[in-house]
Amino acid sequence: MSERMEFWLYLYFPQLQLDKLLLLQNTTTALSGQNKSNNYLNLTAPLAIVGADHQLLQLNSAARQAGLTLGMGLASAASLCHQLQLVPHQAEQEQQQLQQLAQLLYQYCGDIALQADSGLVLKLSPMLALYGGAMQFWQQIQQVLQQAGYQYHFATAQQPLVARLLAQQGWDQFLLQKDKIQQQLKALPLQQAQLPEKLLEQLQRLGLAQLDDLLKIPQAELVRRFGIEMLQYLQQLTGAKPALLQFIQPVEQFEQQLELLYEMERSDQLLGPLKHLFGLLQLYLQQREQLAYQLELSLLQRQDQQQQLQLHSAQGEYQSKDWLKISELQLERLKLNKAVIQLKLSLRRAGPRYAQYKTLFAGHLGAGKAQLYSALQLLSLLQARLGKEQVKSPCLHNDLLPEQASSYASALEPQASIAGSLAAVRPAFLVEPPLALDAEQQQQLQLHYGPERLSSGWWQQQSQHRDYYVAQNSQGQWLWLYRDLQQPEQLYVQGYFS
Known part of the structure; x- marks a missing residue:
């Protein structure tokens, strides 16, 4: 690839909201150990995400099998499938999901821009030399996307618009060969070329069916007949005009909110959604080689009320399962004032992560053996289960009398230095x-x-x-x-x- 040649990767997420529903329901059901009730959406039955114009935007497999198609009107869909479950489309939520994905990918690519049509565009050219090749870079991106758990399509091209058109058609090819990309682009139907509706009607009346038919006509002739809109489109398609993209900036602190599938009245029901949040935290900490020592969990309720929990780890943790265990122990002692409708997780204190050493036989425990904890991990679990104020450690005081020379203080609280030597x-x-x-x-x-x-x-x-x-x-x-x-x-x- 020439050094001057510029390539872009487009990631298209066709059903962000539906995928998130599936992820949350699976974790909620698995961790709470409950059977499905009326509060749950049944994702194995036909379900659709509906836009403000009453058209179907996202469909699960059961809805597709029932004969429903994207773009179908609500009345037609209801007549075909009486058991169809409907969920209003939440564009703001999808933008938040895209922002989360972009922050996760920022560790591997410095130029990422959000797109309004559920997509991310990544500038490849500066990253290929860093990773020693295109496939090495793509493997890193795939690993992050697999952990996120969302369905996606992708394509590469020299222009962001071309990459977007191919990705939204499900091309799913990571290529840097210009001729193959152009061949695929030319075969694209005009109905899928994202032309302005008025221009599309005019071109179809002329008998043009594919993008190749349009590109064969001299550009000057197209501009003369169809005006400035056609010129702007062709400039983006050919790269004559640079794409106007606003690249994201990395967030300085981890803070994520999650709207629950339904109102949760018991604290143990929160473990499923929390697993999702702690998974995002784990990715954030892994990318920065950090450990979290203190988290703040806000349980948001109706009428702007909330309850807060302070989650502590004396040793520092980054894995989702460790923070989930700490939160589970604290939630056992918590009585909810009202049903919870939203969760908010904030990282309050973190530090660098160094190599952690295990005991010689830690990896050879047989089935059914108790898990080994370090002293600091055990301390964190005790504080979560009993309360931080109930776990204390002895400390010395600068006093000669025995009953005044020692007392109990909060565990790991810094102790004042004692002058002189202790009597033997x-x-x-x-x-x-x-x-x-x-x-x-x-x-x-x-x-x-x-x-x-x-x-x-x-x-x-x-x-x-x-x-x-x-x-x-x-x-x-x-x-x-x-x-x-x-x-x-x-x-x-x-x-x-x-």
């Missing part, structure tokens, strides 16, 4: 509150170490002065004792050595 002679178990010994018990003690004087609290007018000893009682137990200098006759057991 300390028991494994503390007694709370300290146990007072009577005179007989004191007489049976054998002192082995001490006194060690500890003074604390004098700067807060709560001074305490104690002498500590290590002793052994008649049962052979090793005790950590202290005597309060304000009550020197009384001994207390502060702890036991293991």
Whole structure:
């Protein structure tokens, strides 16, 4: 391919809304474990997406088998198929889906433009040298499209309009041979050439049937007879006039919304739609080699009400299944105030992903064996199940008195540094509150170490002065004792050595 030769790839998605319905219903049914009810659309029965002009825009296989065709009017469709399910077309939702796909593909192609007719146009020429060839680049694109799960058609050409016409006819060829592309273009019927309706009628009256018939006529003659509209069309078709495309910019932060198929009144029903959102998050994080540490999940309800969940991972996760497990544990504790109609997932904190090492035998677990979790993964699951405030870890304080020297704080909370070195002679178990010994018990003690004087609290007018000893009682137990200098006759057991 010549360095000056420019090629474009067009991706056409003929049924974005219908494909999304299928993806959401499959995940919702699989994860909720429920049988289909009246709330569900039955995607195995005839179903159609209907436009504002009451024409059928998208059909599932059952509707096609019933004899329905694209562009058919609603009245004709209803007379052919009485069980036809109708869903209003949502153009704004499809544009959001295209935007999501474009962001996923941006990692592999820097020039991507959205098209109004459910398509994406990608500039190939700068990427071929980077990937070492056309097929290597196309394999990367196919992998992303396969993960997204939408049906698509594609074509390549030197002009975006030509690539679009061929893709929308389902050509599905990734070629960089100009002669083969032109041969396919010339065989295109004029009805499928996206000509203005008035021009199409005039050309058909002249007996022209294919695009080749039009291209054989001198351009000057066509412009003289059909005016400026024909000139503009031919310039786009031949590349004489550059296509006006607005390329997307990468989003700085992950944030996705998902409208639910129906109102969900139980938290466990949300797992299916959440799997779809976490799948998009996984692709976002994989492309950027990142881990997510904190997510915000908003459950949008009617009358502008919502409930929010903060999802945390101490270790950081990028895989959909790990975040789904964390969200499942939190949803078990959640009581919905109202039925949920929409979900919104936002990435609040992320960091770089480094190589993660597993134990030697982690990959050799037999069937039925428990899954291995790292310490941080286990901590994240416990926080999700019990609540973040219920999972604590011990921490040290800069105080000499044993009952003041340690406490419990939120897990992984940064601890203040402790000046000096810790004393070596300390028991494994503390007694709370300290146990007072009577005179007989004191007489049976054998002192082995001490006194060690500890003074604390004098700067807060709560001074305490104690002498500590290590002793052994008649049962052979090793005790950590202290005597309060304000009550020197009384001994207390502060702890036991293991």
